[in-house]
Amino acid sequence: MALQDKYKELIDAATNAGVANLQVREQEGVLYIDGDTSGTTKQQLWDIYGKLDPDYSGGDLMLNINSIAGVSEGAKLKVTTNRTNLNIRKGPSTEDTVVGKAARHEIVTLVKKENDQWWYIQTKDGEEGYSYTQYLTPVE
Amino acid sequence: MRTKALQVMLLCTSLFLLATALPSCKGKIKDADISTAINEKIKTMTDMSGLTAAVKDGVVTLTGECKDEACKTVCETAVKAIAGVKSVVNNCTIAPPPAPVVVVPEANVDALTKAINDAVKDFPGVKTALNDGVLTLTGEVAKDKLQKLMMGLNALKAMGLKKIESAGLTKK
Structure with a gap:
């Protein structure tokens, strides 16, 4: 219960934002918060987490908020890398060779979801391959 | 005179009937009445919900599932307290504990x-x-x-x- 008090602001925000499939559970000293929401809400929740634990180093929370569950095939995605181009790979792993690049802020199309980490995408120039979902933001 | 004698006889007969019939009714509570009382408890006591009871000659056999041992005892005590119950055969089973919730899936x-x-x-x-x-x-x-x-x-x-x-x- 103590952890739910520590992260009360976060849990309340997730509840109030209407995060879908929201689950808040505590096990072996770790609080697990799972749910599906938009990219904007995910960012807000992470900012609250960063306020409560500025270094994210408490080791007592796993904030598994998925902002990509509701994205369907054919959706337009914006490349949201920090600075660099986004690698497009032959397979769903960083061990697979790079077969193309998408520029930062370029709009690409989701072809198929491999898993939550890797999506098969297509650029407007017709380049195709797997990219890391963390750097892809659905165009809302 | 005749009518008087008849009246006395009738009175005696009815007194005799009362005297013999009443104790047999008061001393032995019917199994059906016990069943009714138990069913009432099953309806009102949360611990007893879902149980079934069979009554034969004042012996109650309880069956069904209780959530734990304490619940099983509570049900037995409640049934024993009902008038006319001679003994209780407690055949209630204890519900298995719920499977632990999988919070984190097994990792590959x-x-x-x-x-x-x-x-x-x-x-x-x-x-x-x-x-x-x-x-x-x-x-x-x-x-x-x-x-x-x-x-x-x-x-x-x-x-x-x-x-x-x-x-x-x-x-x-």
């Missing part, structure tokens, strides 16, 4: 290790060690990139990552 270590490597690829100073579902981060990371790193790693909970220990990671 190879797949999880690969996913961790993918997630930290763009953070070259970060070192990882995975042990029994717990990821320990060491090395260093720029403070403004920390949130992005943690977002990527926290999502791996869906693949079986239980915990992230990052106290040993230098944030500069």
Whole structure:
């Protein structure tokens, strides 16, 4: 219960934002918060987490908020890398060779979801391959 | 005179009938009445809901599922308190404990290790060690990139990552 008090602001925000499939559970000293929401809400929740634990180093929370569950095939995605181009790979792993690049802020199309980490995408120039979902933001 | 004698006889007969009939009715409570009383309790007591009772000659056999041993005792005591119950055969079973809730799925270590490597690829100073579902981060990371790193790693909970220990990671 103590952890739910520590992260009360976060849990309340997730509840109030209407995060879908929201689950808040505590096990072996770790609080697990799972749910599906938009990219904007995910960012807000992470900012609250960063306020409560500025270094994210408490080791007592796993904030598994998925902002990509509701994205369907054919959706337009914006490349949201920090600075660099986004690698497009032959397979769903960083061990697979790079077969193309998408520029930062370029709009690409989701072809198929491999898993939550890797999506098969297509650029407007017709380049195709797997990219890391963390750097892809659905165009809302 | 005749009518008087008849009246006295009638009175005696009815007195005799009363005297013999009443105790037999009062002393022995019918199984059906016990059943009614038990069913009333089953309806009103939460501990007894879902149970069934068979009554024969004042002996009650309870069957059904109780949530625990204490609940089983409470039900037996409640039935014993009903007038006319001679004894209780408590055949209630105890419900098995609910299966533990799976919070974190079982990890496929190879797949999880690969996913961790993918997630930290763009953070070259970060070192990882995975042990029994717990990821320990060491090395260093720029403070403004920390949130992005943690977002990527926290999502791996869906693949079986239980915990992230990052106290040993230098944030500069």
